[in-house]
Amino acid sequence: METNGKRRVNFILKRKLKFYTKEGLKILGMIGIAFGFVSGMLCAKYKPVYAVTLGNENVGYIDNKEEFEQKVDDLIVNYSSKNVDSVELNKTPSYELKFVDRDEKTNEQEIIIAMQKDVTITYKYYEIALDDEIVDSVDKKEDAENIVNELKTAHEDLNITVNEKVTQNAEEIKTSEMEVAKSNITSIVEENENTIANVEGIKIACLPVTGTITSRYAESSSIRSSNHTGLDIAAPSGTDIQVVADGKVTFASYNGSYGNLVKVEHGNGVETWYAHTSKMYVSVGQEVKAGDIIAAVGSTGNSTGPHLHLEIRINGNHVNPQNYLYN
Numbered sequence: 001m002e003t004n005g006k007r008r009v010n011f012i013l014k015r016k017l018k019f020y021t022k023e024g025l026k027i028l029g030m031i032g033i034a035f036g037f038v039s040g041m042l043c044a045k046y047k048p049v050y051a052v053t054l055g056n057e058n059v060g061y062i063d064n065k066e067e068f069e070q071k072v073d074d075l076i077v078n079y080s081s082k083n084v085d086s087v088e089l090n091k092t093p094s095y096e097l098k099f100v101d102r103d104e105k106t107n108e109q110e111i112i113i114a115m116q117k118d119v120t121i122t123y124k125y126y127e128i129a130l131d132d133e134i135v136d137s138v139d140k141k142e143d144a145e146n147i148v149n150e151l152k153t154a155h156e157d158l159n160i161t162v163n164e165k166v167t168q169n170a171e172e173i174k175t176s177e178m179e180v181a182k183s184n185i186t187s188i189v190e191e192n193e194n195t196i197a198n199v200e201g202i203k204i205a206c207l208p209v210t211g212t213i214t215s216r217y218a219e220s221s222s223i224r225s226s227n228h229t230g231l232d233i234a235a236p237s238g239t240d241i242q243v244v245a246d247g248k249v250t251f252a253s254y255n256g257s258y259g260n261l262v263k264v265e266h267g268n269g270v271e272t273w274y275a276h277t278s279k280m281y282v283s284v285g286q287e288v289k290a291g292d293i294i295a296a297v298g299s300t301g302n303s304t305g306p307h308l309h310l311e312i313r314i315n316g317n318h319v320n321p322q323n324y325l326y327n
Contacts, residue, residue, distance in 0.1 A: 049100055071112060085124040126139070128163075204290075206244055214234045232307045238296050249282045269316075273313065274310060281296075
């Protein structure tokens with residue numbers, strides 16, 4: 001009796017389970033149909049897009065986030081042009097998936113333009129310097145190095161260097177084509193070699209002053225008791241006087257007929273004298289570099305007008321400055 005009762009209970013439970021399973025599937029089917037219908041209705045009226053925000057401003061919509069990000073990389077971040085070293089977005093875009101009316105238009109191009117207007121561009125170029133003075137610049141590092149290597153091959157003692165320059169101001173860049181730069185720099189080098197030389201291995205790097213030669217070495221004059229020991233270069237009073245080579249100041253004081261006199265020792269027994277100055281800007285023991293301003297043109301001592309009396313001495317003996325300067 002118990003066995004038959006259990007069988008009957010199990011039979012009833014199975015039938016109920018089958019019934020409820022069938023009814024459940026019907027309900028799920030109806031829900032699926034309803035969901036599909038609603039989805040169809042929504043898709044007919046709305047479409048999925050990505051809203052793009054720059055900072056706190058919504059700038060528009062795009063269809064495909066991955067494709068748009070690739071365009072940003074290609075057109076902005078990896079932008080390649082003359083002197084451009086890097087491009088950085090000032091505002092990083094953010095994306096939010098939204099459903100909008102199908103009539104709503106996307107505007108990828110406008111968003112790209114808005115992003116292009118708000119970037120930081122870093123530029124790079126290369127300056128070429130002779131004796132630490134910039135003489136020209138080019139766009140590419142390899143061009144600058146080629147120019148330097150060619151000139152050093154032809155001029156072994158040439159002090160020529162390449163300086164990498166980085167800027168965010170495009171107007172600052174004034175570069176030349178490689179061949180033009182090479183021609184310009186070669187002309188300067190050859191001009192310097194014609195006017196500036198070495199004294200006992202000491203490189204004369206610059207002229208002391210620009211002016212007119214009024215009295216040459218070894219000339220006689222009624223205002224002197226002996227022949228001229230230097231070179232007189234007339235220039236307006238107060239004109240800067242540059243030391244012609246690296247050295248050390250050994251004298252800077254008033255000295256009879258020389259007036260205010262500066263002496264600079266350069267090594268190897270070479271010494272330069274700068275006389276009749278109106279002002280002296282250096283003191284004894286001071287180290288100076290070629291091109292440093294050490295005094296100003298004047299007319300102190302035995303002088304008939306503003307000029308620089310320049311002497312070059314080797315082991316204490318004066319030599320003709322025109323053998324080394326103002327050829």
